[in-house]
Amino acid sequence: xxxxxxxxxxxxxAVVWLVGTxxxxxxxxxxxDAFSYxxxxxxxxxxxxxRHIYCLDRPLVAQYGCYLRSMASGNLGYSISQQRPVLDIxxxxxxxxxxxxFFSLLLSFVAGIGLGVLEARHRxxxxxxxxxxxxxxxxxxxxxxxxxxxxxxxxxxxxxxPISGMEDVINGPSFxxxxxxxxxxxxxxxxxxxxxxxxxAAIARFQRAAMLDVMRMEFVVTARAKGVSENVISRHHxxxxxxxxxxxxxxxxxPSLLGGAVLVELVFSWPGMGYITxxxxxxxxxxxxxxxxxxxxxxxxxxxxxxDLLYALADPRVRAA
Amino acid sequence: xxxxxxxxALALIVVLSLLFWRYAHPASIATASRRRAAAARYATHPSxxxxxxxxxxxxxxxxxxxxxxxxxxxxLLPQSFVNHPPSRELLFGTDYVGRDVxxxxxxxxxxxxxxxxxxxxxxxxxxTAYGLIAxxxxxxxxxxxxRLVDAFLAIPRIVLLIAIGALWAPLGVTSxxxxxxxxxxxxxxxxxxxxxxxxxxxxxxxxxRALGARDxxxxxxxxxxxxxxxxxxxATLGVAGxxxxxxxxxxxxxxISDPAPSLGNIIRDGSPFIATAxxxxxxxxxxxVITAMAYNLAGDGLRDAMDPRQVDR
Numbered sequence: 062x063x064x065x066x067x068x069x070x071x072x073x074x075a076v077v078w079l080v081g082t083x084x085x086x087x088x089x090x091x092x093x094d095a096f097s098y099x100x101x102x103x104x105x106x107x108x109x110x111x112r113h114i115y116c117l118d119r120p121l122v123a124q125y126g127c128y129l130r131s132m133a134s135g136n137l138g139y140s141i142s143q144q145r146p147v148l149d150i151x152x153x154x155x156x157x158x159x160x161x162x163f164f165s166l167l168l169s170f171v172a173g174i175g176l177g178v179l180e181a182r183h184r185x186x187x188x189x190x191x192x193x194x195x196x197x198x199x200x201x202x203x204x205x206x207x208x209x210x211x212x213x214x215x216x217x218x219x220x221x222x223p224i225s226g227m228e229d230v231i232n233g234p235s236f237x238x239x240x241x242x243x244x245x246x247x248x249x250x251x252x253x254x255x256x257x258x259x260x261x262a263a264i265a266r267f268q269r270a271a272m273l274d275v276m277r278m279e280f281v282v283t284a285r286a287k288g289v290s291e292n293v294i295s296r297h298h299x300x301x302x303x304x305x306x307x308x309x310x311x312x313x314x315x316p317s318l319l320g321g322a323v324l325v326e327l328v329f330s331w332p333g334m335g336y337i338t339x340x341x342x343x344x345x346x347x348x349x350x351x352x353x354x355x356x357x358x359x360x361x362x363x364x365x366x367x368x369d370l371l372y373a374l375a376d377p378r379v380r381a382a
Numbered sequence: 383x384x385x386x387x388x389x390x391a392l393a394l395i396v397v398l399s400l401l402f403w404r405y406a407h408p409a410s411i412a413t414a415s416r417r418r419a420a421a422a423r424y425a426t427h428p429s430x431x432x433x434x435x436x437x438x439x440x441x442x443x444x445x446x447x448x449x450x451x452x453x454x455x456x457x458l459l460p461q462s463f464v465n466h467p468p469s470r471e472l473l474f475g476t477d478y479v480g481r482d483v484x485x486x487x488x489x490x491x492x493x494x495x496x497x498x499x500x501x502x503x504x505x506x507x508x509x510t511a512y513g514l515i516a517x518x519x520x521x522x523x524x525x526x527x528x529r530l531v532d533a534f535l536a537i538p539r540i541v542l543l544i545a546i547g548a549l550w551a552p553l554g555v556t557s558x559x560x561x562x563x564x565x566x567x568x569x570x571x572x573x574x575x576x577x578x579x580x581x582x583x584x585x586x587x588x589x590x591r592a593l594g595a596r597d598x599x600x601x602x603x604x605x606x607x608x609x610x611x612x613x614x615x616x617a618t619l620g621v622a623g624x625x626x627x628x629x630x631x632x633x634x635x636x637x638i639s640d641p642a643p644s645l646g647n648i649i650r651d652g653s654p655f656i657a658t659a660x661x662x663x664x665x666x667x668x669x670x671v672i673t674a675m676a677y678n679l680a681g682d683g684l685r686d687a688m689d690p691r692q693v694d695r
Contacts, residue, residue, distance in 0.1 A: 076532055087546065194429075197679065209656060210664070213664075323541060
C-alpha cells in the first residue's frame with residue numbers, strides 16, 4: 062500500500078514536471094514575457110528588477126533552471142495585474158474552486174450512479190432511453206451556455222436563487238453565523254447544479270455499462286435461479302461489484318470537471334481559480350495564467366492518486382499487485 | 383477567410399472521397415460483406431440515422447448560409463432595432479448593436495463547422511501518426527511518448543486552450559484551427575497505440591514478417607486498416623468536443639473576434655443582456671447543442687455498427 066502510494070506520487074511528480082516544462086516552453090514561444098504587457102505606470106527600472114529576479118535577463122538554460130527552482134520552492138511568479146505574488150493569489154482563490162468541485166463531484170456521483178442503476182435495470186425500456194437521451198443532451202452542451210441558461214431561468218424568470226458571487230453583498234455583513242452559512246449554500250446551488258448536469262451524464266454511462274457487465278456474470282444467473290428477488294440481486298450482487306470501476310471514473314472526470322468549473326465560475330462570478338484565470342487573460346497576466354495551468358494539473362494528478370488509493374482500498378487484488 | 387473556405391471544402395472532399403473510395407473498392411468480399419453488415423446495423427439505430435440526417439442538413443445549411451440569411455450578419459440595423467425581440471421579420475431577434483441574430487447564427491454555424499472539421503482532421507492525423515510510432519516502435523521511446531501524453535491529459539483541455547489563447551490572443555481563424563487541432567489528439571494517440579500494441583502480436587503480422595515484409599508494409603497493410611475503425615469513431619465524437627471548445631474560446635474573447643460571427647462570440651455578445659434580450663444568447667447555444675448532439679449520436683451509432691462486440695456497453 063505504501064509502495065503503491067510512493068510510486069503513484071512519483072509518477073505524478075513526473076507529470077507535473079512535464080507540465081511545468083510545457084508551460085515554460087509555451088511562455089518562451091509566445092511574444093513578449095510576463096512583464097511585457099501592463100497598463101499601469103510601473104517605472105522601467107522596477108520592471109528591469111523584476112526581470113532580473115525572475116531570471117528573464119539570462120540565457121534560456123539558466124532561465125529554465127531558475128524556473129524549476131522557483132517552482133519547487135513554491136514561487137510561481139509575480140502577477141502583474143494584481144501586483145502581488147501568484148502563490149498568494151492562488152491561496153486565496155483555489156480553496157473556493159475545490160469547494161465547488163467537491164460538492165459537484167459528490168452530487169454527480171450520487172446522481173450518476175443512481176441513474177446508471179436505473180438505466181441498467183430497465184435496459185431498453187423508457188427509463189433507460191429517456192434518461193440516456195437527457196444525459197446526452199446535457200453532455201452535448203457547452204458549460205458556459207448551460208450556466209447562462211440557468212441564470213436566465215433562476216435569476217429572471219423564477220427569481221429564487223442568487224446568481225453571482227458567494228455571499229450576499231448587501232445584507233451579508235449583518236448576518237449571524239448560521240444565516241451566513243445558509244446564504245453561502247444558496248450561492249453554491251446554481252454553480253453546483255451546472256457542473257452536476259454536465260458531469261453526471263458521463264458517470265451514469267459508465268455505471269450503466271459496469272452494471273450490464275456484471276449482470277452477464279454467472280453468479281447473477283445463479284442468484285436469479287435460486288429465486289433471489291431482482292431488488293436484492295441489483296443491490297447486493299450487481300451494484301456492489303459494479304461500483305468498483307466507477308472509482309477510476311472519478312479520476313477521469315476530474316480534468317473536464319475542472320475545465321467546466323473555470324467557465325461556470327466565470328458566469329456565476331464565483332471567485333475561484335477559473336474566475337481569476339479568465340480575468341488574467343484580459344490583463345495579459347502571463348504568470349497567473351501559467352500558474353493556473355500548473356495548479357490545475359497538480360489538482361488532477363492528486364485526484365488521480367486519490368482515486369488509485371481508494372481503488373486499492375476497495376479491491377484487495379489491486380493492493381497485492 | 384477565403385483560404386479557410388477553400389481549405390475546408392478541400393478537406394471535406396478529400397475525406398469523403400477517401401471514405402467512398404475505400405467503401406467502393408473493398409479489399410475482399412469478406413470486407414465488403416462486413417461493411418454492408420455494419421451499414422445495416424447503423425440503420426437499425428433510429429437515433430443514429432436521425433443524427434446523420436441532421437448532420438447532412440447542418441452542412442447544407444452551412445453551405446447555403448449566404449442564401450438563407452435574411453440580413454447581412456455584420457451590418458447594423460437602425461437604432462430602433464437594437465435588442466429587438468424575435469419577430470417574423472427578425473426570426474431570432476437582434477443583438478445589442480442591432481445585428482440580425484438569425485443571420486449571425488447561420489454564418490456562425492458555418493464557421494464553427496469548418497473550423498471543427500479542419501481541426502479534427504489535423505488532430506486525427508497527428509494522433510494516429512503519434513500512436514502508430516509509439517506502439518510500433520515500442521520500448522523506451524513508447525514510454526517517453528506516452529508519459530508526455532499523460533502530462534498533456536493532466537491539464538484540463540480548456541485550461542490549456544485558454545493559456546495558449548491568452549499568450550497569442552487575438553487568434554485568427556488559421557491559428558484557431560491549429561491550436562484546436564494541436565490540443566485534441568492526445569486521446570486518439572492513446573487509442574491508436576493500444577490498438578497497435580495488440581495488433582503487433584497477431585499471427586498475421588508474424589506471418590507477414592516471416593514472408594519478409596518490411597515494417598512500413600506491415601503498418602500499411604495490417605495495422606493501419608485495423609486502427610481505422612476506432613479512429614473514425616473517436617474522430618466523430620471528437621468533432622463535438624472541438625465545436626464546444628471553439629465556442630468556449632470565442633465566448634471568452636480569445637477565439638473568433640467581433641464582428642465576424644461564431645456561435646461562441648454571439649453568445650458572448652448576448653450574455654450581458656441575458657435578462658432583457660435572452661434571444662441573442664439562447665439561439666446560438668441551441669445551434670451548438672444540436673450540432674454537438676448530432677455528432678455524439680452519429681459517433682455512438684458508428685461505434686455500435688462497426689464494432690459489434692461493443693454494443694450496449
